[in-house]
Amino acid sequence: MTAPQAIVYKLYDVDDPTQFYVGSTNYGKRARLSTHKCNCVGDVKNPLLYQYFQRVGVNNMMMETLESMTFTTKEALLWRERHWYDELRPPLNAQRPILSEDERYADLQAKRARYYAKKKDDVEFRAKRLEYSREHAEERKDAAAVYYKDHKQQFLDRLARIVECETCGKSMRYGSLSEHRKKMHPQPL
Numbered sequence: 001m002t003a004p005q006a007i008v009y010k011l012y013d014v015d016d017p018t019q020f021y022v023g024s025t026n027y028g029k030r031a032r033l034s035t036h037k038c039n040c041v042g043d044v045k046n047p048l049l050y051q052y053f054q055r056v057g058v059n060n061m062m063m064e065t066l067e068s069m070t071f072t073t074k075e076a077l078l079w080r081e082r083h084w085y086d087e088l089r090p091p092l093n094a095q096r097p098i099l100s101e102d103e104r105y106a107d108l109q110a111k112r113a114r115y116y117a118k119k120k121d122d123v124e125f126r127a128k129r130l131e132y133s134r135e136h137a138e139e140r141k142d143a144a145a146v147y148y149k150d151h152k153q154q155f156l157d158r159l160a161r162i163v164e165c166e167t168c169g170k171s172m173r174y175g176s177l178s179e180h181r182k183k184m185h186p187q188p189l
């Protein structure tokens, strides 16, 4: 028996190859192309891709192999897809194929920040949030302690990493950066 194969591929418009999508499969190229064509007609899971090919016609869809490899895990394959995604910046992919834990965390923080920015003048929302925050203070402390225990080494590694201050260029441990910023580059309120 041969080792299972996987590919990372590019799906592009034969009339305009600047319009393309990057994907991966371990079910064979031909099979994947035909499900892409079928998906155009029905349910739209990747709206950018399918709306595009609904407009120009599914027969314009061409597939090119970017890389073939032995299939190990879905996750390893997605990271290869991510490599090509970063390299080629496909205009028809709606999102990154896979995210690291740091990226997921950064996304969540950004989403939260956008949400609170939108609500910042909502007095009722702020009062509710404050009340909720007070009521759940104990639980939050417990949860944070558990999370810290599980991720301790990661935290310590992150704090020990040497970074440069984006304002003055000075090198320091990541753990000292926020104190440095506060002291050396105070923000006007």
Ligand SMILES: [Zn+2]
Pocket: 165, 166, 167, 168, 169, 170, 180, 181, 184, 185
């Ligand atoms: Zn600085």
